[in-house]
Amino acid sequence: MVVTASTCRTETVFDYSWKHVVSAYWNRYPNPSSTHVLTEDTIKREVRDGKLYSRRLLSKTNPVPKWGARFYNNVPVKIVEDSVLDPVKKTFTTFTRNLGMKKIMKVDEIVVYSEQKDGRTLAVRRAYISSQVFGFSRAIRAFGIERFKANGNKASSGFNYVLRRMFPQHQMAATSTPTTTSQQSTQPAVTTSASTQYSDTAVAVNHSSTNSNSSSSKTEALKRTAKIGYEFCKCHASKITQLFSVRN
Incomplete structure (x- = not known):
């Protein structure tokens, strides 16, 4: 049997360094935007060839559309997450897949977090969604793509929430650099003004x-x-x- 998979790709830029993003990743839950994530447990973690390999087990739940209720109930689904952290290349890659309901909808997701030249972090998310339900696979895949996009926006919002809480000063640093420069550029003007006032006072x-x-x-x-x-x-x-x- 040939199973057709639908794919989706999204990109998100975080205004935080790669080091901060990786540190915050292990503390993403709970957050207000990810209430569908119920539990998370680290199963295994080891260092090989200078890279950190981790495996975690998560349980998530999402509401299903009315037409999907005939296929499965809205019960928590187990998700396994494997990740590889490369501190030399400064990349952090996660691989997630659902363990339950795979015949109905199987979702394989790959996310790569990499450092950018401007110091920020780019997250590229790719999802491969497939279904084995005869006659409904296309509708289920389309639903999975829309759900992936919606959950991606929520995940980014929740991740930013955690980053702001963990590194409140760093977020301002990314946006306040122009302000600081502006303040420095106006400094001579203030000095000149003060000198002018001093000169005027001396003349007086x-x-x-x-x-x-x-x-x-x-x-x-x-x-x-x-x-x-x-x-x-x-x-x-x-x-x-x-x-x-x-x-x-």
């Missing part, structure tokens, strides 16, 4: 000092003039008295 002080010196000079001149007048009046006091006496 000099101007005030000039005015003060001018006023002081005028005061000294008036004092000298008054002193000369006083000496003149003192020397000619008798003559001035005689003059006023004659007029009276």
